[in-house]
């Protein structure tokens with residue numbers, strides 16, 4: 001392996017470069033994506049497979065036994081009918097736009113608030129139904145900030161950055177507004193007002209670091225009080241119309257600063273700004289359901305921000321859209337068709353072994369007292385494991401029927417409306433713990449702190465993460481460490497506040513928690529301020545993921561210890577391999593502002609430095625770049 005100056009890379013100096021540079025030198029970032037790498041290569045592979053299946057279904061060459069898949073295929077065909085979509089242009093949306101434009105004041109808005117909400121007109125906040133963290137068997141309503149044009153509020157403070165990004169946004173939005181029925185003069189005014197209203201919002205919203213602190217997002221307030229703060233906006237009226245007798249008396253306010261200052265955002269004086277902002281954003285929300293021209297234009301902004309050169313082909317767009325809307329049944333189809341029972345059994349064994357080892361590690365943990373350990377073990381024993389794909393698809397998808405005669409827009413609109421109704425209706429029922437957070441064809445994995453479950457879709461259970469043909473060491477350095485990572489989220493700076501049922505409960509002895517917080521602080525410092533591609537790592541933003549990487553490595557290295565003649569080099573090199581990535585500069589910098597994960601290269605290279613096995617395996621010495629002194633090495637779990 002050679003570096004940029006063509007000097008050989010030593011593994012002791014750069015594990016990631018040593019393992020991946022050859023791949024990086026050859027890898028090509030697809031023109032419609034900002035990045036490629038371990039996860040993306042698998043994603044593209046799955047996409048190819050499923051698109052071929054979709055085509056066979058669409059041509060009637062194959063029949064699918066999963067009922068919702070047939071509706072998905074019908075929608076797929078409609079999405080690809082570019083001619084019909086172009087002919088319709090923005091027309092299907094005009095009645096709704098006209099309705100928004102004609103609203104004269106907040107009173108009028110409040111009078112039709114339910115219709116506007118169900119028609120998915122853009123509101124100055126979002127409502128979501130999630131587990132009530134005081135008792136996760138119940139669902140609760142939460143109110144979230146509206147989204148800002150620039151995804152990180154900190155970027156607004158840098159004048160040059162702000163001006164540059166807003167310029168890209170204006171170019172995109174004005175090109176779409178040019179296709180609307182607004183006059184030239186109105187187009188200009190609407191866009192100007194949109195930026196002005198956005199400027200009011202961005203002053204109150206949460207920063208990415210604030211959003212990454214789950215406990216602070218929990219602020220239950222009486223609905224009456226929240227309504228007074230939003231007044232004259234009639235939130236209570238809306239909820240009464242949706243939930244009638246079952247309207248909650250309380251609502252969770254994720255960001256009290258936003259709700260407390262809501263009057264400064266929306267009042268009689270700013271009403272016109274709001275309506276123009278809502279008009280523009282409603283078009284953007286609906287863009288994927290309109291013509292391909294409008295949909296492509298709307299992607300221009302995001303593409304530019306991430307450094308993406310062109311839009312995906314219409315086939316890919318159609319596939320991605322449908323695989324998003326029908327995610328659960330498509331995941332079941334993918335799992336049943338492409339994921340073997342043998343692999344499922346084997347991987348389930350690995351997970352059980354990792355949980356058992358985790359329990360063992362907690363028992364032997366040096367900084368916890370017995371009472372805290374007992375609770376931690378209870379949480380691990382209660383953790384639910386979802387591997388591969390659900391046995392059956394979610395019955396809700398049977399209700400998403402696509403009518404042969406519907407236009408693409410109408411079909412999309414019906415589906416999205418049904419999804420909105422379904423999501424709102426969750427509040428009327430107890431929590432369904434059998435629901436999967438990720439579909440089977442998604443290349444990812446997750447831990448849900450409110451359900452205390454981990455999900456490993458079939459899609460990620462492939463090379464280089466996992467394969468029956470790989471050595472156990474490689475599988476442990478790959479999927480093993482990722483499984484350990486997800487389990488560790490139960491005990492990261494967020495997860496540690498929730499108990500075995502996902503309830504927000506203080507289950508720690510106070511002195512133990514203090515020690516944990518000290519370790520968390522050390523982890524913040526280990527990454528904070530590292531310069532990567534010219535940007536600084538925000539240690540606080542990425543701390544939960546770094547704790548999880550650290551725990552994932554600790555538990556899998558312990559399993560390695562129990563193997564006969566374990567080959568640690570295979571473990572560490574495959575760990576580095578799963579993180580290989582090549583990305584556009586813009587994308588790297590944007591992610592460093594928003595993403596709770598550290599850049600892949602740092603995840604690969606920093607995590608290992610905390611473990612003595614790394615030093616032993618490759619004889620890493622003080623003079624090597626991948627060395628940190630023993631006193632600075634951290635293991636938490």
Ligand SMILES: [Zn+2]
Pocket residue numbers: 485486489545548
């Ligand atoms: Zn994670």
